[in-house]
Amino acid sequence: MSTSPHRVTADTLDNQWWVGAVIYQIYPRSFQDSNADGVGDIPGIIDRLDYLEDLGVDAIWLGPVYETPDADFGYDIANYRAIDPQFGTMADWETLRDDLHERDMRLIMDLVLNHTSDEHEWFQSSRADPKSPYGDFYIWRPGRNGGPPNNWESVFGGSAWTYDEAREEYYLHLFDQKQPDLDWSNPAVRQALYDIVDFWLEQAVDGFRLDVINFISKTSGLPDGDPYNTSVVGSEHFINGPAVGEYLQELCNEAIGDKDILIVGETPGLTVEDAKSFVGPGRLDMAFHFEHVSLDAGDPEDWTYGEWTLDELRETYTRWQTGMYPDGWNALYLGNHDQPRPVSRFGDDERFWYESATMLATLQLTLRGTPFAYQGEELGMTNTNFESPAEVADVEARRYIERQLAAGKTFDDIRHEVEFRSRDNARTPMQWSDELNAGFTDPTVEPWFPINPNYTEINVEKQSSDPSSVLSVYRRLIELRKAHHVLVVGRFVPMLEDHADVFAYKRLMEAATATVLLNFSGMEVSVPSIEGEGESLVFTNYTTSAAKKDDRLLLRPYEAHVYIAV
Numbered sequence: 328m329s330t331s332p333h334r335v336t337a338d339t340l341d342n343q344w345w346v347g348a349v350i351y352q353i354y355p356r357s358f359q360d361s362n363a364d365g366v367g368d369i370p371g372i373i374d375r376l377d378y379l380e381d382l383g384v385d386a387i388w389l390g391p392v393y394e395t396p397d398a399d400f401g402y403d404i405a406n407y408r409a410i411d412p413q414f415g416t417m418a419d420w421e422t423l424r425d426d427l428h429e430r431d432m433r434l435i436m437d438l439v440l441n442h443t444s445d446e447h448e449w450f451q452s453s454r455a456d457p458k459s460p461y462g463d464f465y466i467w468r469p470g471r472n473g474g475p476p477n478n479w480e481s482v483f484g485g486s487a488w489t490y491d492e493a494r495e496e497y498y499l500h501l502f503d504q505k506q507p508d509l510d511w512s513n514p515a516v517r518q519a520l521y522d523i524v525d526f527w528l529e530q531a532v533d534g535f536r537l538d539v540i541n542f543i544s545k546t547s548g549l550p551d552g553d554p555y556n557t558s559v560v561g562s563e564h565f566i567n568g569p570a571v572g573e574y575l576q577e578l579c580n581e582a583i584g585d586k587d588i589l590i591v592g593e594t595p596g597l598t599v600e601d602a603k604s605f606v607g608p609g610r611l612d613m614a615f616h617f618e619h620v621s622l623d624a625g626d627p628e629d630w631t632y633g634e635w636t637l638d639e640l641r642e643t644y645t646r647w648q649t650g651m652y653p654d655g656w657n658a659l660y661l662g663n664h665d666q667p668r669p670v671s672r673f674g675d676d677e678r679f680w681y682e683s684a685t686m687l688a689t690l691q692l693t694l695r696g697t698p699f700a701y702q703g704e705e706l707g708m709t710n711t712n713f714e715s716p717a718e719v720a721d722v723e724a725r726r727y728i729e730r731q732l733a734a735g736k737t738f739d740d741i742r743h744e745v746e747f748r749s750r751d752n753a754r755t756p757m758q759w760s761d762e763l764n765a766g767f768t769d770p771t772v773e774p775w776f777p778i779n780p781n782y783t784e785i786n787v788e789k790q791s792s793d794p795s796s797v798l799s800v801y802r803r804l805i806e807l808r809k810a811h812h813v814l815v816v817g818r819f820v821p822m823l824e825d826h827a828d829v830f831a832y833k834r835l836m837e838a839a840t841a842t843v844l845l846n847f848s849g850m851e852v853s854v855p856s857i858e859g860e861g862e863s864l865v866f867t868n869y870t871t872s873a874a875k876k877d878d879r880l881l882l883r884p885y886e887a888h889v890y891i892a893v
């Protein structure tokens with residue numbers, strides 16, 4: 328195995344461009360529409376590059392813009408080498424890349440290699456003729472006792488198998504039935520995928536975000552899963568499967584070599600132990616684990632959810648921050664296009680919207696790892712409301728509603744769950760201004776998804792001119808991170824671990840030290856002074872100083888402090 332020189336180890340940390348970077352995630356259909364069809368597009372993104380440069384981000388992760396029938400909004404790819412017309416043309420994409428590069432910004436493409444669309448020509452040919460060159464590209468099996476080949480469930484609910492009339496067999500789909508899984512155990516499949524990686528490397532992309540990349544290896548023989556698995560039934564046979572590490576190494580050797588690009592894996596169900604084998608030399612540079620966003624998750628079929636506690640959140644962050652040190656690196660995120668809006672989930676979007684949005688930004692930008700900011704997070708955008716099932720666009724939420732209605736429930740019975748979990752929350756269009764349609768699309772057209780009604784209050788225009796807005800604070804925190812390398816690479820040490828409301832930690836790098844205090848509650852709480860010698864307060868999300876009482880600091884609701892000594 329050749330080890331790529333750009334992989335992270337304690338010694339090579341400072342040589343990686345992505346170590347000090349902040350990456351901005353764009354969900355293309357909801358960012359900026361340029362041609363008044365109600366759907367965001369690539370020229371729209373180009374129009375907003377000044378905004379991103381001002382924000383201080385170094386790269387964008389562009390959600391899938393390949394040809395797609397949109398069963399899962401681009402995560403079902405019908406042609407990996409073409410741009411879907413709704414987003415523009417290949418020439419538009421090249422302009423985006425060049426404009427980014429001129430600004431010294433990078434472009435990370437989202438690549439879905441676990442599955443394709445059922446409308447991809449490989450699947451069309453595989454379904455029509457098992458003897459075609461693509462006959463074995465997917466996972467086909469005869470049924471069992473008149474039903475599916477095994478008991479595996481799809482991540483989106485229901486069986487992971489669909490019967491195909493043409494081929495007279497079942498095919499596996501760990502997501503929607505329009506997203507058949509590729510058979511990675513077939514070397515021809517792997518080669519075809521590496522060719523795609525190569526195609527995009529030839530186009531000078533700077534990296535890939537690899538969708539559900541730890542789902543690519545399935546236990547051979549496809550045995551039944553434990554029916555009492557509290558996660559998705561069968562997932563012990565397809566998450567972090569036996570050959571994932573081997574496939575990742577092969578992908579890196581065959582397709583990436585020593586090119587200086589970033590590979591970040593999306594890896595649901597990843598533990599720190601797994602990360603140690605998938606992240607590192609010749610594999611992923613970093614991975615998105617799901618542990619902090621699973622703390623409040625309940626049953627995947629019922630979409631029940633519970634309460635997360637600060638103890639659990641602190642424990643999870645501490646485990647990852649210390650577990651990936653020193654030879655490893657974290658991908659940091661609080662939200663993305665699949666998750667509820669962070670301020671509505673980990674903060675208080677009603678009573679302390681501003682305080683909690685800025686406190687969460689402080690967390691996100693003072694940890695060891697590469698922070699990913701999902702569009703709108705820098706404004707404190709919130710979850711939205713749904714009046715009826717007709718307003719729900721996301722495939723996962725629609726499938727959930729179908730199952731619940733079929734079981735006799737009404738929309739009112741499940742509205743709470745839908746409003747919390749639906750991925751649509753993260754996909755409401757970007758709020759640029761208080762004009763009709765929020766500056767996302769022409770005021771005369773209907774956007775593909777309704778704008779969150781709070782756009783008149785929460786929008787870029789309003790926040791840009793206000794030096795204390797969430798947006799200005801976000802920008803300031805990015806600057807702070809860039810000015811103090813200790814915030815990027817320093818060792819993380821948890822502090823005040825028994826505190827009920829405050830998440831506190833230190834960051835240590837040789838002589839440089841930092842202390843971070845984050846009040847996660849809507850109450851005033853007190854903490855002992857723990858800032859180190861020579862450290863001074865360099866950031867707070869309140870405009871007046873915190874009071875002291877008997878040597879203890881009184882932190883107001885969601886108050887955040889950063890102290891640094893250099």
Ligand code: TEU
Binds near residue numbers: 399403539595664750
């Ligand atoms: O997400 C993987 C994934 O596991 C999510 O489906 C997540 O668990 C769920 O949405 C939580 O509600 C990736 C993409 O990010 C997602 O948008 C795609 O739908 C999915 O893969 C399939 O490609």
